[in-house]
Amino acid sequence: DIQMTQSPSSLSASVGDSVTFTCRASETIRTFLNWYQQKPGKAPTLLIYRASTLQTGVPSRFSGGGYGTDFSLTISGLQPEDFATYYCQQSYNMPLTFGGGTNVELK
Amino acid sequence: QVQLQESGPRLMEPSQTLSLTCSVSGGSISSASYYLTWIRQPAGAGLEWIGRIYTSGSTSYNPSLGSRVTISVDTSTSDFSLKLTSVTAADTAVYYCAGARDCTEDSCPLGWASDLWGQGTMVTVSS
Numbered sequence: 001d002i003q004m005t006q007s008p009s010s011l012s013a014s015v016g017d018s019v020t021f022t023c024r025a026s027e028t029i030r031t032f033l034n035w036y037q038q039k040p041g042k043a044p045t046l047l048i049y050r051a052s053t054l055q056t057g058v059p060s061r062f063s064g065g066g067y068g069t070d071f072s073l074t075i076s077g078l079q080p081e082d083f084a085t086y087y088c089q090q091s092y093n094m095p096l097t098f099g100g101g102t103n104v105e106l107k
Numbered sequence: 108q109v110q111l112q113e114s115g116p117r118l119m120e121p122s123q124t125l126s127l128t129c130s131v132s133g134g135s136i137s138s139a140s141y142y143l144t145w146i147r148q149p150a151g152a153g154l155e156w157i158g159r160i161y162t163s164g165s166t167s168y169n170p171s172l173g174s175r176v177t178i179s180v181d182t183s184t185s186d187f188s189l190k191l192t193s194v195t196a197a198d199t200a201v202y203y204c205a206g207a208r209d210c211t212e213d214s215c216p217l218g219w220a221s222d223l224w225g226q227g228t229m230v231t232v233s234s
Contacts, residue, residue, distance in 0.1 A: 001170075034220035036154075043203055043227050044154065049220035087154055091219035095169040096144075098154040 002026050002090050006099035012107040013078055020074040021102040023088035028068045032092035035064055035073050038101075039084045047086075048073065078104070109134040111204050111225035119232045125191040129204030129225055130184075136162050137182035142210035144221060145178060145189045147200040155200075160187060165212055194232045201227040 003026035013019050023033065031051040036044035046055045048064040051071055061076045075082055083106050088099040115127035129143065136143075145157040158168035160178045168176050172191070180187040191198060205221035 032218050034218070043205075043224040045224065046217070046220055046222045049222075050218040055217075055220075055222060089154075089156075089220070094167045095171070096156040096159075096219070098156065100153050 001095055002029060002093055002097050004088055004090055004097050004099035006086075006088055006102050008102060009100060010103040010105060012105045014107045015078055015080055017078050018074065018076045019078060019104065020072050021086065021104075023066075023071045023073070023099050025069045025071075025090055029090045029092035031067055032090055033064075033066065033071045034089045034091055035062075036087045036089065037082075037084045038087065044087060075104075109208065109223055111206065111223050113202060113204050113225040113228040115202075115228060115230070117229060117231065119194055119230065120234055121195050121232060122193055123232075125189070125194050125198065125230060125232075127189045127202055127204075127228065127230070129187050129189075131186070134185075134208070135182075136180070136185045136187075139208050140211050141206055141208050142215060142219060142221075143178075143180065143187045143204065143206040146203045146205055146221075147198075148203070148227075149200045157189065157191075157202075159206075161210065161212060163211070196232050199230065199232045201229050203227045 005024045033051045035048040038044040052064045063074045085101045085103045087101045110132050112130045141162045144159040158178045160166045175192045177190040204225045
């Protein structure tokens with residue numbers, strides 16, 4: 001299985017801050033990397049697919065990048081609704097696997 | 108707008124077989140190519156991919172669940188289902204169905220990401 005490692009596991013930030021967190025795959029996944037946002041008690045929602053393509057309706061303050069094994073998600077100017085947990089997922093090989101998540105908390 | 112909705116038992120006893128259904132509304136899965144997955148999340152933990160099925164019937168499962176899992180699809184009712192045998196307390200989790208349309212084994216506009224999600228159903232295994 002391809003292991004996905006996210007860092008940090010949590011971070012504290014303020015409204016308006018820009019934050020970046022990372023996801024590393026144990027082997028190359030080309031650009032088959034997806035980012036999801038999950039709020040407590042809710043299902044995840046898709047933010048970015050194929051490493052850098054913003055899902056329809058997702059604000060442009062979210063951006064993703066990377067190729068191969070190293071990927072990042074940046075939120076430029078945190079909004080109150082952005083405090084949540086973010087998961088990366090590889091969809092390159094079966095079984096699909098998720099990272100452990102990055103919890104973005106209000107400082 | 109296509110929506111997914113999970114249904115099934117909330118409380119089970121160890122060794123029983125879990126059966127969950129995901130109903131697809133807002134669009135018939137027989138008229139498009141869907142990629143449908145089951146994902147679960149234990150309380151306070153991360154997401155685990157269980158398996159997937161295409162409307163063609165082709166399936167793939169997480170080897171971590173061995174032969175306990177079966178996913179099937181009924182295109183006539185736009186339902187797809189999960190069966191997990193011999194459940195234990197370790198199978199206690201929120202179970203989500205998720206997926207995307209216009210996907211086949213060879214191509215998927217979203218690169219096999221899931222933009223459609225049910226709200227999740229909590230399943231507890233306890234004696």
